[in-house]
Amino acid sequence: MELNFSIEGGDFTQAGQASSRVKKVLKQLGVDPKCIKSIVIALYEAEVNVVAHAHRGQIRIQIEKDKIITIIEDEGPGIPDIALAMQEGFSTASKKVREMGFGAGMGLPNIKKNTNELQIDSVVGESTTVKMVNYF
Amino acid sequence: MKISEVSKLLCAKMICDHQLHAFDVEIGYSSDLMSDVLTLDTDNLLLITGMCNLQTIRTAEMADVHAIVFVRNKKASTEMIALAKEHGICIMESPFTMFKASGLLFNAGLKPVY
Secondary structure, three states: OEEEEEEOOOOOOOHHHHHHHHHHHHHHHHOOHHHHHHHHHHHHHHHHHHHOOOOEEEEEEOOOOOEEEEEEEEEEEOOOOHHHHHHOOOOOOOOOHHOOOOOOOOHHHHHHOOOOOOEEEEOOOOOEEEEEEEEO | OOOHHHHHHOOOEEEEOOOOOOOOHHHHOOOOOHHHHHOOOOOOOEEHHHEOHHHHHHHHOOOOEEEEEEOOOOOOOHHHHHHHHOOEEEEEEOOOOHHHHHHHHHHOOOEEOO
């Protein structure tokens, strides 16, 4: 099964709609609730990151018998130092993002915690691609 | 702890009470930082927060939090209430500070996450 979503940068009212939809689908498929929670938290963190930092993004999800593969590609500033961005507490979030309760530098470490495989590639000034794999 | 007891202790107005008798809460977590809420792996949790926006409800949905108390007299918007209803999340509004609300709940037996 494949699912695709678009994300608009800066539009916090829409953040989480893809995660919500994926949660419903995984519930219908009978996936273990703890596994669903990990998947949707990682996806929600990634959605919020795109809304908070990028101009726009695309989410492509592939659900297979034993795993879910999620690819989030955005057009935005990119991440100059991915290792630094993975450190808990490091953040470049704006005041607006912090006022929404995010931007504490917890997103990427939390994505790592909630995924079995995580790959982040970025071109500064152009894009960031996050690939997450969770096994059921 | 029953949701009705939480409401009574905190003089909280029940906004979405369709889940009122469906579950109890055992653990409380007070935070305005949704990033921290998303790191929790705890069931039967009551979120006590002054962060009152749509993403608070989204965060609760993703983190499987079924009950929220908004403190400091914060008011949930129509969109927030609709989203909470859609996902079976009970929301309350208390006039108390987060400190007072947390203290009263702790004193009444609600446990901390850590």
